[in-house]
Amino acid sequence: MISEALKKSLTERVAGAITPREAAVDVMKELQAHYGWLTDEAVAEAASLLGLSPLQVEELATFYEMIYRRPVGKKVIHVCDSISCWCADCDGIIEHLKKRLGVELGGTTADGMYTLLPCACMGRCGDSPAMSVGGTPYGHLTPHLVDEILEKERRA
Numbered sequence: 001m002i003s004e005a006l007k008k009s010l011t012e013r014v015a016g017a018i019t020p021r022e023a024a025v026d027v028m029k030e031l032q033a034h035y036g037w038l039t040d041e042a043v044a045e046a047a048s049l050l051g052l053s054p055l056q057v058e059e060l061a062t063f064y065e066m067i068y069r070r071p072v073g074k075k076v077i078h079v080c081d082s083i084s085c086w087c088a089d090c091d092g093i094i095e096h097l098k099k100r101l102g103v104e105l106g107g108t109t110a111d112g113m114y115t116l117l118p119c120a121c122m123g124r125c126g127d128s129p130a131m132s133v134g135g136t137p138y139g140h141l142t143p144h145l146v147d148e149i150l151e152k153e154r155r156a
Contacts, residue, residue: 002034002045010049020050024060028067037068065119073108073115075134075153081118084125093129094118096143100150113154 002010010027017023027049031042038046038061047054061067068076079097081090094105097116101109108115114133124130127139131146133153138145 001041002031006030006034007049014049014051021052021056021060024050024052024057025064025067028057028061028064032067037071065117071108074113076115076117077131077133078117078119078122079131080120080122080124080129082121082125084121085128085130088128090129093131093141093143093146096146097131100147114150 010023010030013026014020014023024046027046028038028042031046032038035042043054043057043061046052047057050057058069061069066076066078077097079085079090079094081094094116098104101107101114101116103109103114103116105116105118122130122132122137124137124139127137129141130137130139131141132138133149134156136153138149
């Protein structure tokens with residue numbers, strides 16, 4: 001259940017949008033931040049706020065790869081696997097991350113710190129291979145730099 005303050009804030013965002021559907025991603029992201037992921041309860045709340053059916057919210061939620069419909073770690077690592085990053089050996093970076101974290105793509109570390117996910121283009125082609133950790137972008141990755149980033153993010 002969300003607080004009255006959050007509900008009021010989201011209601012104002014929806015009212016300020018040209019159409020309620022336009023505010024859907026903002027609403028889902030805020031509810032995700034509140035719950036840690038977009039729970040079934042959050043989908044129902046989003047549907048109520050947006051005047052959409054839960055199925056319509058579900059369709060939107062599963063379209064966007066940064067909306068999580070299952071629990072994730074404290075920080076989500078998105079590794080870009082689009083063409084520019086693929087040409088810059090993102091596969092090697094992904095293999096390094098899998099080995100270092102002890103998880104497969106889609107998995108969460110045993111301590112719940114990181115979830116590792118591939119993603120389509122991050123718009124950082126000039127910095128490939130690229131990833132983000134908890135929303136912070138990183139580029140020109142090497143296995144050594146990845147190790148440094150993971151340690152820095154773990155301490156943050």
